Amino acid sequence: MSVKQQYESAKQAYSKWGIDVDAALDTLKSVPISIHCWQGDDIGGFEVNKSELSGGIDVTGNYPGKATTPEELRADLEKALSLIPGTHRVNLHALYAETNGEAVDRDQLKPEHFENWVNWAKEHGLGLDFNPTLFSHEKAADGLTLSHPDEDIRRFWIDHCIASRKIGEHFGRELGTPCLTNVWIPDGYKDIPSDRLTPRKRLKESLDEIFAEDIDEQYHLDAVESKVFGIGSESYVVGSHEFYLGYALKNNKLCLLDTGHYHPTETVSNKISSMLLYSDKLALHVSRPVRWDSDHVVILDDELREIALEIVRNDALGKVIIGLDFFDASINRVAAWTIGTRNMVKALLYALLVPNDHLKQLQEEGNFTDRLALMEEFKTYPFGAVWDYYCEQMNVPVQEAWLNEVKEYEKAVLSKR
Numbered sequence: 001m002s003v004k005q006q007y008e009s010a011k012q013a014y015s016k017w018g019i020d021v022d023a024a025l026d027t028l029k030s031v032p033i034s035i036h037c038w039q040g041d042d043i044g045g046f047e048v049n050k051s052e053l054s055g056g057i058d059v060t061g062n063y064p065g066k067a068t069t070p071e072e073l074r075a076d077l078e079k080a081l082s083l084i085p086g087t088h089r090v091n092l093h094a095l096y097a098e099t100n101g102e103a104v105d106r107d108q109l110k111p112e113h114f115e116n117w118v119n120w121a122k123e124h125g126l127g128l129d130f131n132p133t134l135f136s137h138e139k140a141a142d143g144l145t146l147s148h149p150d151e152d153i154r155r156f157w158i159d160h161c162i163a164s165r166k167i168g169e170h171f172g173r174e175l176g177t178p179c180l181t182n183v184w185i186p187d188g189y190k191d192i193p194s195d196r197l198t199p200r201k202r203l204k205e206s207l208d209e210i211f212a213e214d215i216d217e218q219y220h221l222d223a224v225e226s227k228v229f230g231i232g233s234e235s236y237v238v239g240s241h242e243f244y245l246g247y248a249l250k251n252n253k254l255c256l257l258d259t260g261h262y263h264p265t266e267t268v269s270n271k272i273s274s275m276l277l278y279s280d281k282l283a284l285h286v287s288r289p290v291r292w293d294s295d296h297v298v299i300l301d302d303e304l305r306e307i308a309l310e311i312v313r314n315d316a317l318g319k320v321i322i323g324l325d326f327f328d329a330s331i332n333r334v335a336a337w338t339i340g341t342r343n344m345v346k347a348l349l350y351a352l353l354v355p356n357d358h359l360k361q362l363q364e365e366g367n368f369t370d371r372l373a374l375m376e377e378f379k380t381y382p383f384g385a386v387w388d389y390y391c392e393q394m395n396v397p398v399q400e401a402w403l404n405e406v407k408e409y410e411k412a413v414l415s416k417r
């Protein structure tokens, strides 16, 4: 049977439950995933005075062929994007600035340092998102930035974040789609603090300065990302979940939930509905923590499906901004992007093909037997046939055919680096 014939047969199975598969695919096409550029070069960036990766995060593995120039990184992203169905976005960090060999410190960064990225995004019809980089820098050597006791260091990072918001606004104006600029800081302590409040007060004051200027939401959105611990900040993180939840609600900012930034049995899927009762929008960094915030490539596991279900069944596709955050240097990096992003899109498709309203009704009626039975049966409905058809329609390889393309790219391009 052809992909189309299998699709037609799958459509019939879903139509029994009133699910319009064609409409689901139309919806899916309109959902952008923000693909993080940093999977392509192990969060190295292109700064002239490059520092080692710091901030309590780590990339392990030494698979050959990582991008070492902006041109290589963009070429690798293009390859991955050609294997992922849909129109997506690319998420940049400040350390991906291009400064023509001149050392420009982060507080001095300007939109012009990202012109190549903007032109490239225009050429490929992509939106851009942005992150100030508050790690891998001598002024973050002790793991403190916006909450630092030293005023000069704080000033430097505040200015960097202000500069980053202007860069994000520029992206939004140039590309006609708002840029999400997300602030994540590594600040915290290895051992038990004697004062948890003072650093948090300083962080709050720094954020107030950073966000003092309003930027039109048509071009730019602000997000803040919390964390539970990092390497070297095991006992205390200044920007905890509660800190940013409070800050975001009070100041009309987006909370960004990274799926690797919570206690191991705490799930982001269970937070989305609560948070959307109090904010119009929130943002995600979808990652895969293995025992810690290890940033493994996203797989189609239960939690990914549950996150997608929470977004879809709560009618929140326009409210939850979906970004990815993983970095694995032990496998082909183009494959890592492709696997992780295809899985995110697959999870959304899965969620669109579940009779969500019927299942909600069953719960309201207290019919938990039918609820469980159907939720389980839908796991093996012919979702794969719909996915294959979607890939074919979107002119990207069907099933594992993309892997051969990555292997050819590795042979022709990556292996020559």
Ligand SMILES: C[C@H](O)[C@H](O)[C@@H](O)C(=O)CO
Pocket: 038, 043, 057, 131, 184, 225, 227, 258, 285, 293, 325
């Ligand atoms: C590089 C990313 O911005 C960084 O991973 C941050 O988002 C994070 O999740 C830190 O743990």
Ligand SMILES: [Mn+2]
Pocket: 184, 225, 258, 285, 325
């Ligand atoms: Mn993150």
